[in-house]
Amino acid sequence: MVEKEHIIIESGDAVQPFAYSVGMHGSRFFAEIRDNKRFLGVKCPRCGKVYIPPRGVCGDCFVEMKEWVEVGPKGVIGTFTILRYAFIDPETGAQKPVPYGYGFIRFDGADTLFQHYINIEDETKIRVGARVEPVFARERKGSIRDIEYFKVID
Amino acid sequence: MDRAAIIGVGMTKIEKRKISQTFADMAWEAVNKALTDAGMTIDDIDNVVTTSSDFWDGRTISCMAVGDASGAAHKNISCVEGDGAYGAFYGMMRVLSGSYKTTLVTGHTKGSESVSSLITNAAFDPIYERSLGMDMITACAMQARSYMHRTKTTAQQMALVSVKNHGNAFKNPLSQLPLKIAVQDVLQSEMIADPLHKLDCSPVSDGCAAVIIAHESVAEKFKQQPVWIKGVSFCADSFFFGDRDLSHARSLAEAAKKAYAMAGIRDPKKEIDVAELYDAFTYQELLWLEEMGLADDATAGKLLEKGEFNIDGRLPVNASGGLLSGHPVIAAGLYSMGAVVRQIRGDAGGFQVKKAKTGLVHGVNGLGGQSHCVFILDKDK
Numbered sequence A: 001m002v003e004k005e006h007i008i009i010e011s012g013d014a015v016q017p018f019a020y021s022v023g024m025h026g027s028r029f030f031a032e033i034r035d036n037k038r039f040l041g042v043k044c045p046r047c048g049k050v051y052i053p054p055r056g057v058c059g060d061c062f063v064e065m066k067e068w069v070e071v072g073p074k075g076v077i078g079t080f081t082i083l084r085y086a087f088i089d090p091e092t093g094a095q096k097p098v099p100y101g102y103g104f105i106r107f108d109g110a111d112t113l114f115q116h117y118i119n120i121e122d123e124t125k126i127r128v129g130a131r132v133e134p135v136f137a138r139e140r141k142g143s144i145r146d147i148e149y150f151k152v153i154d
Numbered sequence B: 001m002d003r004a005a006i007i008g009v010g011m012t013k014i015e016k017r018k019i020s021q022t023f024a025d026m027a028w029e030a031v032n033k034a035l036t037d038a039g040m041t042i043d044d045i046d047n048v049v050t051t052s053s054d055f056w057d058g059r060t061i062s063c064m065a066v067g068d069a070s071g072a073a074h075k076n077i078s079c080v081e082g083d084g085a086y087g088a089f090y091g092m093m094r095v096l097s098g099s100y101k102t103t104l105v106t107g108h109t110k111g112s113e114s115v116s117s118l119i120t121n122a123a124f125d126p127i128y129e130r131s132l133g134m135d136m137i138t139a140c141a142m143q144a145r146s147y148m149h150r151t152k153t154t155a156q157q158m159a160l161v162s163v164k165n166h167g168n169a170f171k172n173p174l175s176q177l178p179l180k181i182a183v184q185d186v187l188q189s190e191m192i193a194d195p196l197h198k199l200d201c202s203p204v205s206d207g208c209a210a211v212i213i214a215h216e217s218v219a220e221k222f223k224q225q226p227v228w229i230k231g232v233s234f235c236a237d238s239f240f241f242g243d244r245d246l247s248h249a250r251s252l253a254e255a256a257k258k259a260y261a262m263a264g265i266r267d268p269k270k271e272i273d274v275a276e277l278y279d280a281f282t283y284q285e286l287l288w289l290e291e292m293g294l295a296d297d298a299t300a301g302k303l304l305e306k307g308e309f310n311i312d313g314r315l316p317v318n319a320s321g322g323l324l325s326g327h328p329v330i331a332a333g334l335y336s337m338g339a340v341v342r343q344i345r346g347d348a349g350g351f352q353v354k355k356a357k358t359g360l361v362h363g364v365n366g367l368g369g370q371s372h373c374v375f376i377l378d379k380d381k
Helices: A023-036 B023-038 B062-066 B084-096 B116-121 B136-151 B155-171 B183-188 B250-263 B282-291 B300-305 B332-345
Strands: A039-043 A067-071 A075-083 A100-107 A114-118 A131-136 A147-152 B004-011 B047-051 B076-080 B102-110 B191-193 B206-215 B227-236 B274-276 B358-365 B371-378
Touching: A023 A039, A075 A114, A075 A131, A075 A147, A075 B136, A075 B191, A100 A147, A100 B136, B004 B023, B004 B084, B004 B332, B023 B062, B023 B102, B023 B206, B047 B062, B047 B084, B062 B076, B076 B084, B084 B102, B084 B206, B084 B227, B084 B332, B084 B358, B084 B371, B102 B332, B116 B136, B136 B155, B136 B191, B136 B282, B155 B183, B155 B282, B155 B300, B206 B332, B227 B250, B227 B332, B250 B282, B250 B371, B274 B332, B282 B300, B332 B358, B332 B371
Parallel strands: A114 A147, B047 B076, B047 B102, B274 B358
Antiparallel strands: A039 A067, A075 A100, A100 A114, A131 A147, B004 B206, B004 B227, B102 B206, B227 B371, B358 B371
8 A cells, every 4th residue: 555645834933023002992901001000991881781891882882982081909709711732822813821710700799700820729618709909010011910719709 | 576586505614623524525524414404416517606715724715716616617716705694695696687597506615724823913004903822712602791791691601602502512413513511511512711611612614515505496306496585784883893782793683683584583582493503602602692682682592401492492593403412603594504404305314393384594704793694594485
């Protein structure tokens, strides 16, 4: 039998760098976390829903949102998962250490959920509805990583 | 309103790694199978819609790279970025527009050539979400948790979806992963992201599917029995996961309602004979069944245990083996459509169900079911 040979072309280490504008809402949101450890959402003038992260338009109402509302910093776990399989970190390309917690947080005063890491030192405390608070990075640069994780305070 | 029918389907075998085929090679195979199935030649096709994703393909304007192998030369070709069900929707709109009579719709994916978690991670918002490493499995694990929390659906019930669909796959030669497994095997498989075990998740797959959609004026001109599109709708929800009630899928409930109304279906539980729906993860089959009104709220797990969704049950769901047994991401909706078309024609082979006059096809686009597309197909015009 003739052995088949499969030739593969690899893309190598080529990267496609982007520079994303975070916009007016993102700028204020990240600056408040960095400078004051505060979370700002925006409120829809029509339905009253408070959105976090903040953005310009309420999708349900199709109206512009301009009213800033402080939310949190405490909240509850809306839903969560514990990652046990080593995924690749998109920032570094390295495998992430597992396990780690990941969840959606409902800040006090917000109507949408905000995603971030959850500290899972004590897995028995991780449940839907558990109260949490953020732990901030010591050196904050104006990005989502200025929050290290949320921890259960029940 | 004018009517449209599906008059030919063709699918490659779904495989873990189609190392001997390029994207165009897969398209060539699926397109020719569809033409043969319809009894047509490429000259009978007057326009083409290809469906693909640039990120999965690792190239810009990926849809245009398969045009030659899809017989699009000198014809109008257009593209859809998303699930194949949306390509079919667009293809149908084209024949209903009056400008075309026969649309060839293709969808292709090779999950094997890239790192799936990085591809799905790139679909998340680059400002707020992506750098935290969220990917499709992570997001769906949280959706699963949310659904289980609200409905009290158990891990065992979810596992049973995997047992059923992997078992069905033995009857479908196109399927990638037939498995003879028990609930315990699913629960003991590696925990990927709580509450999803490895066997709660669909595999990485390669494949291409093609369907031919014809205007009613030509639908009966070729040798194949037409399967009529009686109802169709798609609806979208908010982009951010955190904006949605993850334990529900309101856009699916809305899409199903509109598709039923268009098809004149009053009681979907009684009138739908067979369904192929998007089971990328076990819990999704149960959640989607409830949102589409094919099971009462929070009961799908219990009905599954009673065998209602088995091949010989009240409503056979994913008799083909579903996506859990092979998941070529973009082509998925067209594989589901191909399976239901064959059921209605009575030529589904080993996975043929007893009664298949009216069938439902469900496709998903966007993370965790941001948008849903529902087709109602029927033997009768």
